[in-house]
Amino acid sequence: MEKNYLVIGGTGKTGRRVVEKLQGKGHNVKVASRNSSPSFNWDDPETYKPALEGIDRVYIVYYPDLAVPGAYEAISMLTEAAKNTGVEKLVLLSGKGEKEAERCEQVVANSGLDYTLVRASWFNQNFSESFFLEPVQAGIVATPMPDAEIPFVDADDIAEVAVQALINDDLNGQTVAVTGPELYKMSEVVEIIAEASNRSIQYVPVTLDQYTAEMRSAGLPDSYIWLFEYLFKEVLTNPSNQEISTDVERVLGRKPKSFKQFAQETAKTGIWSVKEKTGS
Numbered sequence: 001m002e003k004n005y006l007v008i009g010g011t012g013k014t015g016r017r018v019v020e021k022l023q024g025k026g027h028n029v030k031v032a033s034r035n036s037s038p039s040f041n042w043d044d045p046e047t048y049k050p051a052l053e054g055i056d057r058v059y060i061v062y063y064p065d066l067a068v069p070g071a072y073e074a075i076s077m078l079t080e081a082a083k084n085t086g087v088e089k090l091v092l093l094s095g096k097g098e099k100e101a102e103r104c105e106q107v108v109a110n111s112g113l114d115y116t117l118v119r120a121s122w123f124n125q126n127f128s129e130s131f132f133l134e135p136v137q138a139g140i141v142a143t144p145m146p147d148a149e150i151p152f153v154d155a156d157d158i159a160e161v162a163v164q165a166l167i168n169d170d171l172n173g174q175t176v177a178v179t180g181p182e183l184y185k186m187s188e189v190v191e192i193i194a195e196a197s198n199r200s201i202q203y204v205p206v207t208l209d210q211y212t213a214e215m216r217s218a219g220l221p222d223s224y225i226w227l228f229e230y231l232f233k234e235v236l237t238n239p240s241n242q243e244i245s246t247d248v249e250r251v252l253g254r255k256p257k258s259f260k261q262f263a264q265e266t267a268k269t270g271i272w273s274v275k276e277k278t279g280s
Helices: 015-024 045-052 071-084 099-109 133-138 155-167 186-197 208-217 222-235 247-252 259-267
Strands: 004-008 028-032 057-060 089-095 114-120 140-143 174-178 202-205
Touching: 004 015, 004 045, 015 028, 015 155, 045 071, 057 071, 057 155, 071 089, 071 099, 089 099, 089 155, 099 114, 114 155, 133 140, 140 186, 140 208, 155 174, 155 247, 174 247, 186 202, 186 259, 208 222
Parallel strands: 004 028, 004 057, 057 089, 089 114, 114 174, 140 202
Antiparallel strands: none
16 A cells, blocks of 8 residues: 655755655655645644644654754654554654754654664755855855864755655664765865865854854854854764765665765856846
C-alpha cells in the first residue's frame, strides 16, 4: 500500500528538496506549514495532531534549529502526537556536534516508532540561500572562528539521504552523518566562491564579540543572535563537527557533492553576480 508522507519544513532548504524528490518518485506528499491546510505551527502544539492525521512517515525539520530553547519540548509533543495518530516512522534532521540537538534525537529514538536521524554539517546553501548570501553579494564575508575546518554538505545530498530513510526500512534505527568530502576553512570557501563567480570577495576574520555586536547593530532579534553565538562558539569548535563522514556514499552509492562543484553550479545561476544599482 502506498504510504503518505508529511514534510515539516517543506519550504526550507532541505524540506522543499525532499518534497520534490518524493513527488518525482510518485509518492503522496503533504507539506506542513503555517499556510498549509490544515496549518502547522511549531509554536502551537494544537496544530500538530491535525497535520499528522492520515500520515505514515514524517520528515522533521525544526526551525530555526534544534539547539534553540523550546525545541526539545516541541519535538517531544510532536513525537507524542505522531504516536497517537498512527505515524509509523520519523526522520529527523539534526546537526553534527550539537548537544542540544542530541537531546531531541533521543526523544525520537526512544519513541517506539521507526526512525532515522540525519545529522548534517553546515550547508553549502548557506552561501546561496541563507545568511551568507548577502555578504557574498556585497563582496565581503566576515566571520569568527577562522581556523575552524568544516565539511560543508550540499542540501541536495541531505535531501536524497532523507528520502532514502523515508521510503526504505534499511536505515531504520540508524544515525546517518552527512558531510561533504573535504574540510574547508571559511577563507577557503570564500576563495572558491570568488574564483567560481569571477569576482573579488574578501574574507575578514572577526572576534565573536565583534560579530554579535554587528548583528545587534543590524537589528537582528536576540534569538537569532543567540543561535549564531551558539553555532560559532559550541558547534564549529566541536571536534565531531570537523570530521568527514562516508555515510552519504554508503547510503547513496556515490560520493557527496564537493563545495567546488556546488560553487561552479551556483555561479552559473548568476545569484552571486554584483547587482547594478539603478537610479530613480
